[in-house]
Amino acid sequence: MPAAHGPVVLPDAGPLIALAYADALDLLLKPGWPVRIVDMVLHEVTRNDTPTSAKIGAWVAERSIPIESTRTFAHYCDAQAESLSQVRKANLGEIAVQEAMNALALAAPGTTGVFLFEDHKIARPSFLLPDNCRKVSTRAWLLFLEGKGWIDSAADIERAAISNGRSFSRLRFPR
Amino acid sequence: MTSTGSSATLIYVFHARIRKRPMANVNFTAAIDRDLLKRAKVLAAKAETSVNALFNAELRYLVETFDAAEATGNQNFLVLLDFSLGRRDGRETMDALGIDSEEDLFLLMAQAHLPTPRLPESATRGIVDELNALAD
Numbered sequence: 001m002p003a004a005h006g007p008v009v010l011p012d013a014g015p016l017i018a019l020a021y022a023d024a025l026d027l028l029l030k031p032g033w034p035v036r037i038v039d040m041v042l043h044e045v046t047r048n049d050t051p052t053s054a055k056i057g058a059w060v061a062e063r064s065i066p067i068e069s070t071r072t073f074a075h076y077c078d079a080q081a082e083s084l085s086q087v088r089k090a091n092l093g094e095i096a097v098q099e100a101m102n103a104l105a106l107a108a109p110g111t112t113g114v115f116l117f118e119d120h121k122i123a124r125p126s127f128l129l130p131d132n133c134r135k136v137s138t139r140a141w142l143l144f145l146e147g148k149g150w151i152d153s154a155a156d157i158e159r160a161a162i163s164n165g166r167s168f169s170r171l172r173f174p175r
Numbered sequence: 176m177t178s179t180g181s182s183a184t185l186i187y188v189f190h191a192r193i194r195k196r197p198m199a200n201v202n203f204t205a206a207i208d209r210d211l212l213k214r215a216k217v218l219a220a221k222a223e224t225s226v227n228a229l230f231n232a233e234l235r236y237l238v239e240t241f242d243a244a245e246a247t248g249n250q251n252f253l254v255l256l257d258f259s260l261g262r263r264d265g266r267e268t269m270d271a272l273g274i275d276s277e278e279d280l281f282l283l284m285a286q287a288h289l290p291t292p293r294l295p296e297s298a299t300r301g302i303v304d305e306l307n308a309l310a311d
Contacts, residue, residue, distance in 0.1 A: 006309065006310070007309050013277045013278075014277050017277060017278045017281050018281065021281070031310060045277075045278070048278075050276070050278050051278075052278060053278075091266060112309060114309070118265075118291060119291065119293050119294045120258070120261070120265050120291065120292040121265065122294055122298075122302075123261070123264075123292070123294060124264055134305055134309075135302075136302050136305075137294060137299060139294075139299055140294075140299045140302035140303050140306065141306070143299065143300075143303050144303045144306040144307065144310075147303065147307065148310065162285045165281060165282050165285030166285045166288075
């Protein structure tokens with residue numbers, strides 16, 4: 001296992017969901033780098049009762065994953081408490097992740113932030129990426145682990161996530 | 176099936192069999208990711224079939240699902256297909272489908288048997304290299 005001091009890993013909602021479906025959330029811990037969860041992201045993946053919401057919540061609690069506080073989430077909570085009818089939810093996770101990137105760049109410029117996203121978000125140019133932050137896809141993360149010999153097969157993990165997703169029958173298909 | 180090309184993407188000529196006219200094969204040219212083809216060959220061997228047969232089955236599934244959705248006036252499959260092909264980003268896709276959860280999008284893609292959009296292999300390899308550098 002590598003050294004405990006290293007980059008900080010901050011997964012977005014997509015990687016958390018995919019890894020939860022694959023029963024592989026612990027793969028975020030494999031390199032031995034500290035993992036943190038952005039509060040708004042955690043809220044996004046646990047606010048609804050889904051097949052993975054309890055699993056992710058329990059994993060964060062059991063592994064004592066630190067929560068990264070953001071003003072985005074605080075503002076969202078304030079708006080909810082005031083029962084504002086038009087509380088914005090869309091994209092708040094991404095805004096909070098951008099805030100966390102900027103905070104890391106200012107507070108710990110010597111620390112590298114590894115931000116995990118799904119491929120389609122990596123391709124989007126909307127993030128202003130500070131020098132000490134890296135955008136990493138779930139696939140690249142799994143291939144990295146495979147290359148290090150920490151998992152047998154990245155493809156098997158991806159396949160497990162999709163297979164478990166397909167077997168889930170409570171899907172709320174949009175009308 | 177015959178191949179040309181030496182890069183990560185191979186050009187393949189598929190000899191597709193059309194069921195309505197069992198003897199009629201048509202040839203066409205397509206580009207396919209080298210790693211995907213390698214995995215498809217492994218799958219075909221395990222399933223004791225051919226890559227051609229797998230390709231036909233999956234393409235038929237895609238076309239028939241699309242036709243069924245179109246016949247009922249449901250545009251959701253088309254929206255998901257656009258997302259899969261990288262023509263519509265995740266935010267637009269979720270808006271079009273009326274969902275606000277990334278988990279629902281993940282499940283819809285899985286249920287529709289559509290792959291989520293992928294970065295080019297070279298980009299993914301570049302990210303892996305960055306991670307390796309951080310780990311050293």
